[in-house]
Amino acid sequence: MKKVSTAILFALLFVRIAIGEDAAHAEESTSIFSGTFADALWAVIAFSTLVIVLSLVAWKPLLKNLNAREDHIKQQIGDAENAKIKAEEILDGYKKQSHEMLEQATRYANQTGKELIEQARKEATAITERANSEISNAQNVASQQLWHMAGNMLIAISHEVLGRTITPEDNKRLIHEAIGKLQEESLKNDNFES
Template identity: 30%
Template sequence: MLHLILAAAPEGGDMFHQLGIYPSGLISQIIVFLLLGWLLNKYAFGPVLSILDERRKTIEQAQKDAQRVKDELAQAEAARAEIIKKANDQANALIEEARASAEKIGQQKTQEAVQQAEAILKKAAEAAAREREQVLAQVRQELGQLVVTTTAKVVGKTLTPEDQARLQKEALSQLA
């Protein structure tokens, strides 16, 4: 086709010759250039571009994986914080429950101690009353015997058991 253009152009061939361009050399150079471009594209640029594309995909995947790991780490951190918060809340609830239980037990023990003290005081009062009654009974008996003995000495004769009982009753009735 270039031959036709050169042949149709008046003095066109001279112009190319003056510039140092020869149509046969130009065509062979174009063919060699296209062949070299095709070979470079197939055996040099193609593999290099495919390697670069694979690396780009690997880098993108690594970035996605890194973002996924970062998101998972954030979720794990949030879950850990939530678990710690729940554990703290449960611990605080247990502490409050233990305090309330200890206070309740303390109040129960105080009430038990008061009841025991009241029981001891009641028993002591009952024992004192019994002892007082025993002492009074003993004093009455001794007083009755003393009255009988004193009366027998004053009268100068031995009293009969009926007289002794009567004198003891009279002395006791005067004391009461």
């Protein structure tokens, strides 16, 4: 109510000033307000009534709507800040998860690489051992064939030198003696080279 009475007093003051200036300038020019004091008083009363009615009817709902809008905006800002915080937490979680997945993939790749290298080494060792075994077997077979060929050559040479036919018992005996001597010589040469 104080506001209304203050507004009325200001309106009356302005009307008084307007009337006073009107009287002073009446002779010089025409005034915008060419009415009487009663007209001014009615204008002030109408304006005051309008202000009172608007303050009672429109001011409270308008203020209520403005406050509600302000509260709604504050709530939206708070919700947006909460959503931002949650999004940052989720982003941090995804970053940690991707970092862990990357580390796990690196460990798995390193482990798989080591396993593949170890498997390749084992296969290479097995191939080398198999090749050495095959070489050794081939050497033994070749050596046996060589001894038999040497024995057959000895029989042929002894047959020519002696000029007589050798019996199968003589043949076996001569072959065994020749093979024994050749093996002894072979062992001596192997020991000498080593």
